[in-house]
Amino acid sequence: MTSVEVKAGAAGGSPDRSLRIQGLRKEYVRGTPVLRDVSIDFAGKGMTAIIGPSGTGKSTLIRCVNRLVEPTAGKILFQGQDLAALRGAALRAARRRIGMVFQEYNLVERLTAIENVLCGRLGYVSAWRAWLRRYPQEDIDGAFELLEAVGLADRAGQRADALSGGQRQRIGIARALMQRPDLLLADEPTSSLDPKTSVEIMELMVELAGKRDIPIVVNIHNVELAKRFAQRIVGMTGGSVVFDGRPDELRDEHLKAIYGGEAWL
Amino acid sequence: MSAAATRRAPFPANWPARLAWAGLAAYTVYAASLFELTWTRFLVGIDNGARFFDRMFPPLMGKWDLLWRGMSESVEIALIATFLGVLIAMPVGLLAARNLMPAWVTWGARGLIAMCRSFHPMIVAILFVKAVGFGALAGIMALIVSSIGFIAKLFAEAIEEISLKQVEAVRATGASFANVLLMAVVPQVLARFIGFATYQLDSNLRNSTMVGIVGGGGIGATLFTAFQRFDYDFVLTILITIIALIMIGEVVSGWVRRTFQ
Numbered sequence: 444m445t446s447v448e449v450k451a452g453a454a455g456g457s458p459d460r461s462l463r464i465q466g467l468r469k470e471y472v473r474g475t476p477v478l479r480d481v482s483i484d485f486a487g488k489g490m491t492a493i494i495g496p497s498g499t500g501k502s503t504l505i506r507c508v509n510r511l512v513e514p515t516a517g518k519i520l521f522q523g524q525d526l527a528a529l530r531g532a533a534l535r536a537a538r539r540r541i542g543m544v545f546q547e548y549n550l551v552e553r554l555t556a557i558e559n560v561l562c563g564r565l566g567y568v569s570a571w572r573a574w575l576r577r578y579p580q581e582d583i584d585g586a587f588e589l590l591e592a593v594g595l596a597d598r599a600g601q602r603a604d605a606l607s608g609g610q611r612q613r614i615g616i617a618r619a620l621m622q623r624p625d626l627l628l629a630d631e632p633t634s635s636l637d638p639k640t641s642v643e644i645m646e647l648m649v650e651l652a653g654k655r656d657i658p659i660v661v662n663i664h665n666v667e668l669a670k671r672f673a674q675r676i677v678g679m680t681g682g683s684v685v686f687d688g689r690p691d692e693l694r695d696e697h698l699k700a701i702y703g704g705e706a707w708l
Numbered sequence: 709m710s711a712a713a714t715r716r717a718p719f720p721a722n723w724p725a726r727l728a729w730a731g732l733a734a735y736t737v738y739a740a741s742l743f744e745l746t747w748t749r750f751l752v753g754i755d756n757g758a759r760f761f762d763r764m765f766p767p768l769m770g771k772w773d774l775l776w777r778g779m780s781e782s783v784e785i786a787l788i789a790t791f792l793g794v795l796i797a798m799p800v801g802l803l804a805a806r807n808l809m810p811a812w813v814t815w816g817a818r819g820l821i822a823m824c825r826s827f828h829p830m831i832v833a834i835l836f837v838k839a840v841g842f843g844a845l846a847g848i849m850a851l852i853v854s855s856i857g858f859i860a861k862l863f864a865e866a867i868e869e870i871s872l873k874q875v876e877a878v879r880a881t882g883a884s885f886a887n888v889l890l891m892a893v894v895p896q897v898l899a900r901f902i903g904f905a906t907y908q909l910d911s912n913l914r915n916s917t918m919v920g921i922v923g924g925g926g927i928g929a930t931l932f933t934a935f936q937r938f939d940y941d942f943v944l945t946i947l948i949t950i951i952a953l954i955m956i957g958e959v960v961s962g963w964v965r966r967t968f969q
Binding site: 509511535536537538539540541542543545547549550551552553554558562563564565566568570573574615618622 | 871873874878879880881882883886887888891892896898
């Protein structure tokens, strides 16, 4: 277990962080695919935003990557492995390298901020140590550093249910980065937040992941935020990719194709 | 009637419900008639009760060592049975939680729980007295069984009500199943678990004063003997002590629940 950690640390984040999705298909109900054989390559750096209407499979796509959702068919290639084919211990080991930020933060409400951040190390510490809260000192230092970085150092001992939405999402980001991941997934990270906090959260993610050279794949409703922060935009509709390009290439006709109609533009 | 015919009735008569109530009342009267529950019989009973109460007062201020031995044994039975019962109920409850376990596992656990719940603790106590002999061991085992039945079911329900979002987030970090349980499930249910456990301690305290009547150890045996020897003043002393014990138990468990809120 530690060998993986050491390797990643020694290499200074240089292992290949690109992600290749090939022919990914997901059917919750047989015969009605939510994802229709989607193929996308994500570069190993920067932010890629996936936009599209609700129910179009963005969340499913992201969740297939760390297998919170089981893909029906297709390949998800990451660091020489097909994530879609992993099981058991190998799957858990792969998940450790992939951080995730959630729309509703998904913090453990009754744990404190620092405990939530340290949850990011649960793939590495034994149940015994987690139970006694005897995390390695290195992890504890790292957790405090991350709390500092997200601006919540003074809230370390506060329970998550006592924090505001923006503060919770900051903890959520710290938890994901605590994994020292090679990839950061974000599933509608700003949809439950007000516009100002949304921008702050996006800035924070870009800044902290950028410093660590971690590529981000983010699902996002807000096209403006996507254009502002992402280097690449993928537009999906009906379970297929209909646009893939730089933010400045995204025109109204593309938005029409993605969301349908034009009255809202 | 005519007015109701022309207007829409805001509260229409619910005839099935009325019939059900009438039927229940009729059956109650019929059942009462079976047992000759007459006023005369009641007066005879009251008269007897008055004499019984008369002999209870004043409560006996003595036999302290007998009382102490019985009470302390009851408390010990309740504590040991609650501790072991809760300890066993936790994994059983987890196995019965349908949101975390595959269906075939939950069936087994739910079967076990149903079995533990089907009998009153007194019946289980009689079985254990026959099986392992007179004494506290039988009482403890009987109360363990009833604790498992009660607590495991509540544990399972508490686990089924947790937020799976929190579980999902911890799973996404690559945590092992044990770590997911420990850091995502336990924090969500711990306060309720402690609440259930203290309720069970309350209930076991009450039941531990009973199991002695059928030979399961504790104050119940002393109480039963006092009844049979017509030492009604000692009976009253025992009853008052039991009330005091239950009240103390209530206060202590309330305090424990608040501490872990």
